[in-house]
Amino acid sequence: MTAATHIAERWRAAYATMLLELVVLAPSATQARILELLRRGSGQRFGAELDRWYEWIWRMDPGTHPDYSEFKATLYEAIDPRFRAYFDEAPKTAIRLDEIRWGGVRRDGIPPLDHPKLLPAGEAAYLGDGDVVFGIEWKGDVRAYPKRIMAWHEMVRDRIGGEELNGVYCTLCGSMIFYRATVQGTHHVLGTSGFLYRSNKLMYDRATESLWSTLTGTPVVGPLVGRGIELEPLFVVTTTWGEWRKLHPDTRVLSLDTGHQRDYGEGVAYRDYFATDRLMFGVPRLDDRLPNKAEILALRVPGSAREPLAISAGFLSRRPVYQDRIGRVEFVVLTDGSGANRVYASGGRRFVSWGGTTAVDADGARWTVSEAALTRSDGTRLARLPAHRAFWFGWYAAYPDTRLVK
Template sequence: MLFVGVLVVLPTHLPLRAQEVSPNSDIHYFLDIVTTSSRTTQEKALKTIEKKWKPEYEIMALEVMYFGYSTDVGLKMALLLQKKTGQNFGLDFNKWYEYIWSKEQKILPEYAYFKSQLHKSLDAKFENYFQGRQETSLIRMDEIRWGGVQQDGIPPLRDPAMIPAKQASYLEDDHVVFGIEVNGDARAYPKRILAWHEMFVDEVGGIPVTGVYCTLCGTVILYKSEVNGIVHQMGTSGFLYRSNKLMYDQATQSLWSTLEGKPVVGPLVGKGIQMDYLSVVTTTWGEWKKRHPETQVLSLNTGYQRDYGEGVAYQAYFADDNLMFNVPSVDGKLKNKQSILAIRLPEYPEQPLAISVKYLKKHPIYQSTIEDTRFVVFTDKTGANRVYDATNLNFKKYNQQSTATDARGETWTLYEDRIENASGEVRPRIHTFNAFWFGWQAAYPDTKLVK
């Protein structure tokens, strides 16, 4: 997502919903600043804000400043924020966000209404994300940031055209792809295409799926779209939480966590809705088609005009360790964008695990346990990680392709959904994904790290 600085100018007469916002609410002083070009009105609002200042004003002052930083009123808001907090961050928005996020969230009861009105001039659909939804939020609402695009401004690929491997002349063997196989249906989604779209909605192996690629935090996650008989049509909300993209569903406009596949703001919260994970592997095109010669792969005919060259999308972002959108804090145990394998078992969600991909490349067989679940990570020659249940097993050899041998001398064949030996014993794949260290650690600060 790419942010472009913009001054938000909202309609001068906002329709109030009495059941949500009192005419005497303090948020109107802030809205007076961004909904009018009248200097007199703006100056009066600034004076009132200064006189009535309270900690709940900090985030609204910052958001007004964020969108109007290049204007006189934006600069005055910055000076007021410095005066009232004693912090001298000037127009360094990231420092201000980190300061506010380092403390317990303090927001007015009508903050969600303020947020809806502040953002709706960017896209009228943004109002729906926040209006009347403050009490439903499972995440800090002051940490939800606009990512610089409108709803589906980064367009998902819906039922995208696929072609056989032999027709994919545009791909070189060393190009990165995200591979999936569902009920024997193998598909490859090249990074060079998906980076421009960040999401695909498809049916694979007869199963409706949603694949989401958060370029900022380096995650590619595959979900079953159907929950309790309802197929959720997902899209890109345009907003971020701790630099992880938030999805939305078309039916209710609820905001969903990319990492957990569940609604976190809106009417679907609290209804036990969570999409099931499916397996995805980050590998090379040459390795994927060798394992799956029958695979289909995305066609360049996506319906959109983009430069789908290898490494073109987000070239500058991937070239260094700087963040585009900051998080509450970073952990220096690894570089921000160092890739890790993320493991968070549904049975033990409070015990997230991150394993450095560099470490796994040096240890092609990695075996461990989370509570009573024993697992094994096999890392092939391309650096691709696949994780399987290893109950009562101890592996000694792996050819870094498709076979591994356990301590009993049994040979196991690796498949995308399982490992199986000649006797018919089967262990299922455990659904994991790769991520940048900073994004995973921001979401799960207490994660265990193996490096």
């Protein structure tokens, strides 16, 4: 009896996910036979539209075969032997294994930048004022990471302000986040796993081979799941090189000498993907309150993780000062002319205007605006809060209960 005959005669719903993953990797001559098995067993007629098959499986939730994790480990180790460690021996999980999709590259096939070369601002002749950069200041150390470089590498391991940080840029979901690399005394060295969850990049750590969520900074598959480990996100701003350099003339910025051969021209990487609202990998659900790739400012305030908030970047661009709250935390978003957003705790104060490096509250008090805080002349300090940009579809896929301000 062939495997195909066995599956056809002893069909169980849990075979659907396994067959679909086989289709993705099978030679074209074999794909039609697998799809026919899938059609007969499931009764669905989606043909070769793989995203429709995935959506159906995620919606119906047929469950997974008892040997599914071993199947997944064996299937993908044929591409990269290192993939087996992610799924071997029925790992602990915080997400559905059948929603984890291969992204089309080997482990670290999108090579992270490891303590890359930096240039003083005055030597970065390759950057134009309108080029997009991700700016961070940590413990007095000011850095700019151009999108045109990060889109080719998606991760950077760097030492900023004397501390090891992991920076991760998920090109598919549009988010750039910096995390402190050390939690409870353990330094986590992260890399690109090669897999995705709901179109969101999954990282791995070298020590345990656990898979980590980019958006939450938590392990979601492997031995670290359930240990209460969560990377601390830092504040990062998406802005233009001209605006960042004006505010921080002493900034350092990535050199084009990365050790890799890429076309680092502005807008080159993922040009076709960014140009349309179409997705490269499907997600279980979409929300049409905004276009899929509309940019939002994503907030998860410590202590209020169950109250995620998304604010439309377009909405904020029309409101230089916007105030709101998450749980008990009141905050203010200051948006400059480049569209860059910075979020600060407001402590119940109402701000009415800002410009340059000064914000004014309703009582007329003036506050100095810095990357770390709003500071009044008497020393009162309102701390910056972690926030980052993301595509609406990617944030909603991770947080379907999110509140949206648009």
